[in-house]
Amino acid sequence: MDGTVLVADDDRTIRTVLTQALTRAGCKVHATSSLTTLMRWVEEGKGDLVISDVIMPDGNGLEALPQISKDRPGLPVIVISAQNTIMTAIQAAEAEAFDYLPKPFDLPDLMKRAARALEQKRRLGGRQAAQPGTEAGEDLPLVGRTGTMQALYRLVARVMNTDLPVLITGESGTGKSLIARAIHDFSDRRSLPFVVAQAADLQGADGPSTLVARARGGSLVFDEVGDYDEETQARVVRLLDALPENPPRIMATSQADLVARMENGGFRQDLFYRLGGVTISVPSLRERVEDIALLVSHFLARAEREGFAPRQLSAEALELVRSYSWPGNVRQLENAVRRLMATSTGEEITRAEVEAVLGAMPAMEPLQGGGSGEKLSTSVAKHLKRYFDLHGGALPPPGLYERILREIEVPLIEISLDATGGNQARCADLLGINRNTLRKKITDLDIRVTRRRKLM
Secondary structure, three states: OOOEEEEEEHHHHHHHHHHHHHOOOOOOEEOOOOOOHHHHHHHHEEEEEEEEEEEEOEEEEHHHHHHHHHHOOOOOOEEEEEEOOOHHHHHHHOOOOOOEEOOEEEEHHHHHHHHHHHHHHHHHOOOOOOOOOOOOOOOOOOOOOOHHHOOOOOOHHHOOOOOOOOOEEOOOOOOOHHHHHHHHHHOOOOOOOOOEEOOOHHHOOOOHHHHHHHHHHEEEEOOHHHHOOHHHHHHHHHHHHHHOOOOOEEEEOOOOOOOHHHHHHOOHHHHHHHEEEEOEEEOHHHHHHHHHHHHHHHHHHHHHEEEOOOOOEOHHHHHHHHHHHOOHHHHHHHHHHHHHHHOOOOOEEOHHHHHHHOOOOOOOOOOOOOOOOOOOOHHHHHHHHHHHHHOOOOOOOOOHHHHHHHHHHHHHHHHHHOOOOOOHHHHHHHHHOHHHHHHHEEEEOOOOOOOOOOOO
16 A cells, blocks of 8 residues: 555544554555644645544534545545544535544554555546535434444445435334435435335325325335235335336335345345345344443433423433343433433432333343244254245255355354454454364455454
């Protein structure tokens, strides 16, 4: 990796670490804590890549992107930010940043993105001038610092101005409708209608055509499409096959496992592939426990803006909230916070008040696909039986043993690597296999390994 990289961040530690890492990789580095200095370097023609923070002592890195693009149309910019909301990712995409990473970031990941940016600049001779994005006006409750949410933000930002259909999956209450709305509201279709279709809206001879007419080239969302019956699914297929010129952006949401339903004959294969141009999986709250405190703060602040007295959770109360499984996900958490704001008596919400609101709700997430305490072997047996049943009495293709082992081996190694922070020696010890064996399996199974080295 070669080229000159301009680093702008007011955190001296980050500047030092990035300078050392980029220098070792073969780059020349100019680092500054000043946005003014960065802009002067850009104007002078210095640098092949910019890595910039958003909030700087003398300005905003995102707001500077249009000027950077105007002065240097071919200069890629990687934005790094501690503002971990979907808004930052969308604003970075609208300003045509090359990439966006949240803080704390993974250093090897940032280095790979920097290498891609430099390579693309050399290969394509730069990118077209960026167009300034519009200012964000709506306070969307899509916040989170976890890696899964940050990946979701980046995916939303990348697909919002494409014409690809989008399938948004996730449990009830995770925010699927908010994702669909964000894709519309921050796309170039934002001034056109946003239409959400239920199964009932597709009934009748004129139902489908009426929906398309209402959307008028905006966005048309099929809500919980996994619950549509066979006839309604057929109507959607016919609608999609007969879209007019300048059709609406097609999106769909589903909390049902459409792949499983398709395998069982409960969902049309042709409809699945028509809707799944891009699939966005929204994680459950149980999968991003580290975001709970951030979400609680967001909902407390929102309730205060709506007229509630200021409140905050005690440390014990917050720990109880974090340990709860939230089967209703973010929607359930928001409702609980609003009840706490309405019923608590002091400025600090106590653990006892949280217990009263949670009441008799289940303390653990419901098990999916089996009864309480179901063994892994029982779950695997059910899966295999369904797999054989899908072949209608015929045998599956040869090589079943290796295929099934691979299905189990990949997630086992991936989860073990994640649990050990990507440390292959510890992972091999955890699995009880030789380290060289683990390395070979990682290569053969094409498993990505990321060491979790975090910078604050």
